[in-house]
Amino acid sequence: MIFDLIATSAKLLVFLGVFLGAITPLMVWVERRFSALIQDRPGPNRLGPLGLLQPVADVLKFMFKEDVTPTSADRFLYLLAPVLAVLPALTTFVFIPFGPTVEVAGRQVALVVSGADAGVLLLLAIASLGVYSLVLAGYASNNKYTLLGGIRASAQLISYELAMTLAVVAVLLPVGSFHLGDVVAYQQAHAWNVLLQPLGFFLFLIAMFAETNRLPFDLPEAESELVGGFHTEYSAMRFAAFFMSEYIAMTTLSALAATLYFGGWDLFGYTERIATALAGVVGAEWFWMGAVGMAVLTTKAMAFMLLFVWVRWTFPRFRYDQLMRLGWKVLLPLALANTVLVAILILSGVL
Amino acid sequence: MVPVTWYLLLAALLFTIGTAGALTRRNGITIFLSIELMLNSVNLTLVAYSRLLEDQTGQIVVFFVLAVAAAEAAVGLALFIAVYRHRRTIDLNRINLLRW
């Protein structure tokens, strides 16, 4: 009981530390530098080496800015929205494993925060709650741009959730379990799902962009049309909350993508070997297992982040109707076809 | 170990609240929400029973209830939109042409 509590909280801390403490700020930096690179300009390079401390400055800036609440806004909901934004973002990654089951002080410990039976399902479920923050923010601000942004957000997120969920289902079919750990194990045994289900991966990728309101799907916050979209009225930490939650969501989804399609923490079986090797030098095996696994996972996730940024600064924005048409008339049928295809392959013994 | 009866009672309470809302409110959406509430209390009852009888059939029924609820929500809301287009209101006291 107590041990489990400790273990769980430890794993939680690791995740929070890595994702919140390291990746998200890093991402902000990467986004700026990379975009600068693409646009052939230096980008932030003063603060710290290569401007690495820029995120810190940003955070400070957010902290000390004035926190404005529109008078006509619906105060309660206005305050609630950012919180709702952060919560799902922070909770979803607990289902993502960052290592195999290891032995700690004679106990078996799975290197995943939550071993819930319905793993991925719950992940998707909680992620789907993210939409409320946007909608509420849009509504509570009592501003036509924000409202439009909110409406767009709700429509968009629901539409692309379908494609995404179906893609995930297609992955889970051959695995036969909702545990992402089993998904990783399956890929260890066979091959990365990106090879087994390229179409599924493609769908998931697109849906991922849409779910995180990233270009080319950032219509809820299309500055050229809706000023700032749903968070037009927000400022200071509240805005930061939206800002962060977006990046956290990105990281989580990237990690999820890596886990579903790129073997997660596994590196063609080298993860364990490296870990044992290191354990041979110093420290406990379970520690290294976790560390290396996390490293591999984050590396893969980072790759996705770069993709995010790259795409953002490369592609133009969709028109709203195009977005809807793509979601309902292209992705959804494709996702269904993909699922059926996978099912057939399984029945025919190929997968 | 919480006795299942509590769940049942809770469900009954929620159902009652839902009914009261559906019967008293005038805003179509709110009434709809109350109905959803009733549906959920029923779900809770079903799951509680499946727990009590150690039979997963109850859960399966809930599964179907969810699907049906989705369909019902889609059609119902579409209806509200259609009504709103014509009457510029979804206040049930104002949508009362169905009478002698």
Next chain:
Amino acid sequence: MTQYLWLIPLLPFLGVVVNAVLGPRAPKGLTTAVGVGFPGLSLVVALGALWQYATQLHPAAVEQVIYTWVGGETSIRVAFLLDPLSAVMLFVVTFVGFWIHVYSVGYMGPEADHYSYQRYFVYLNLFMTSMLLLVLGNNFLVMFVGWEGVGLCSYLLIGYYYDQDVPAQAGRKAFIVNRIGDFAFLVGMFALFAKFGSLDYSAVFGAISDNPALVTGDYAFGLSFASFVTLCFFIGATGKSAQIPLYVWLPDAMAGPTPVSALIHAATMVTAGVYMVVRTNVLYQLAPGVSLLVAGVGAATALLAATIGIAQNDIKKVLAYSTVSQLGYMFLAAGLGAYSAAIFHLGTHAFFKALLFLGSGAVIHAMSGEQDMRSMGGLRKWMPVTAWTFGIAALSISGIPFFAGFFSKDEILAAAATQGHWVLWAVGLFTAGLTAFYMFRAVFMTFGGQFRGTEEQKHHLHEAPAVMTLPLVVLAVGAVGAGWVGISKVLTPGHDWNWIHHWLEPVIAQVGGEAAHGGEGAAEAAHHLSLGVEWSLIAVAIVTAVVGILVARSFYGAGRGLVAGEDVLAGRLGGFYRVLSHKYWVDEIYGKLVIKPLAALSRGFFKVVDGWIIDGFLHTAAFLAELGGDLGRFTTTGNARNYVLYFFVGIVILLGWIVF
């Protein structure tokens, strides 16, 4: 071909369907082709089947089950039966029917607009179908279906000119009068079914022949079962075959087109009653009382109709009453147990009576619609074929030797005489004389002497087209030859050329010792009368006929200077003529005694039962409903929440009731 038996009724029905589907827009030629072609095919099939059947050494009855109507051990099947009796009927119906179809093309062609032309053939084909069902059915139910079918067609065709009042009325009369008979028929059928649990001829008659006691026991109203059933059937027969008291519809039925009168009201349908009686002869043989009644009614009808016939001036009416009287003959025969004779006469009659009608049709055609013989005359000059064929038919019906009618009529009289029913014999004889008289009255009035019609009628006079004369000739041949299949033994000492008699023997098997008479019995008895007596009887019959003809000639013969619109007979008979020409006022009497009271009764029912009681209930109910609505509508506020509330309260109450 016997295996194609089912095709025989089906083909005309196809004609019905095709013509009905093609509708009046189809070209006239096509309608004709279909309407005549299918009965033609049916005739071909029938002849084929008959040939194969007749040429067998020992013809075994062919039964063919189409499908099972009512399952179970008391099964009723739609099945066809080809045995000697139905064979004869089949031949008559298909053969005469076909030629009358041919004739119709010429007769209906000019006068009918295309719609009614097509309608006519649909009806006529439908009649063929029903009639064939009637004669071919192997059980009483199928027979009844045909029975009702022909009734319907008869109604439709009598009321063919439905836009005129008289035909419509006549049609209704025929239909309603027939209902009475049909009702009795039904009762008889139910009785049979109740007793034997089957309606198949084979089953019923088989059971009876095995154990006659089964039906001779007392059954109801002091009648034996056999008597009861046969009585019912006979009442049915009187309806269909126009016997006293239900003959009144047939004369009126002449309102239909003449070919219809020929086919339905002379040759085939009206003989259905006779067919039925003969078909059930097994029962009749066991019900001597009823048989005697049949004979009596037959004789009476024959006499009555003949007497009326002599005073009719409408050529078709004459033929109609002659038909009634001839049918009387058949029943007389059947009643006397000379079933083969009855069928024999039925066959010959079908030929010469159809021929007569068709001839009259040709005449009416030539006279452009005129039917009153008093304004005809001398038509022989213009339409020889018609005249000759008509004459042949007349000779045949009058019973002049070597013509068909002679042999069949002689059989009947012989049957009467041999059984010592001298009264019946006398009546038959007298009727024969009357027949000869009125037939030749018609012949002379129509074809002899000078033309008494108007000038422009005279101008129009013409021989009928070939399509009409051909059937006349064909039937004329039949009217002569049809008799030769049944030459009485008496005429050919030492030989027995009475083919029809032996042909029918299997159907008219002897039942029970108590039923002494029967076709066979008649022949047996004939030998008990000395040959001399036999010959003298025949001679007497011939003389009677000749006398009748001569009398007719003396009244209406050439150079008697007949005047249009007058009947010399009127002067001679005086008051009695009026009685006859008014048909003994039978219709009026019926009107007074039956129709008036019935109408009054129904009017009463309409007023009291329908108007007060039934409508009262209805109105009360309606009022209550309205009241409820008036009160209840206040609950429909139009506010959905209120409705839900009612619903909810109901649920709560129910729940409370369940829980506590």
Next chain:
Amino acid sequence: MLETAVFVVFALLAVGSALVVVLHRNPVYSTMSLVVTLVAIAALFVMLGAPFIASLQVLIYTGAIVVLFLFVVMLLNIGREEASQRGLPQKVAAGLGSLALLGFLAAAYLRLYGGAAQAPLSEDFVSMRTLALELFTDYLLTFELVGLLLLVAVIAATVLAGKPKDPPEPDGKRPEEVA
């Protein structure tokens, strides 16, 4: 003990938010609190050994259906429902009826399962595998039918909410004047 506490917490959460759903005049608040209720009930599902149903509840209900509600609320921009004394008898009858219903149900339950002791959760009962097996064998037809129903619903919704060929000119009247 802990379980009881958890139950009480979620139960209170559910009831409280349900009351908000029914009582709050602003449909947005009602919708949001419905979300809370649904999540709380989902948690109760987990406690009852139905994790699958629980996640479905969150995924479908809160994730899709209620979002749809919110979407419509915003689309139609429905304001607060103004208080009115109309239909007071309706309110009274509804209240009494509801209370009666609650009473009946409570009585029935207590009478039936007052002292019913249930067995501890069995692994097999909780497992999704058995559930899925049952769902796709015994209830396959029902499953398919529900799918069909959803399809029909989608079509119906698009037809109903879709823009009419010639949009009826919204009469300038204010809702008060209509009807």
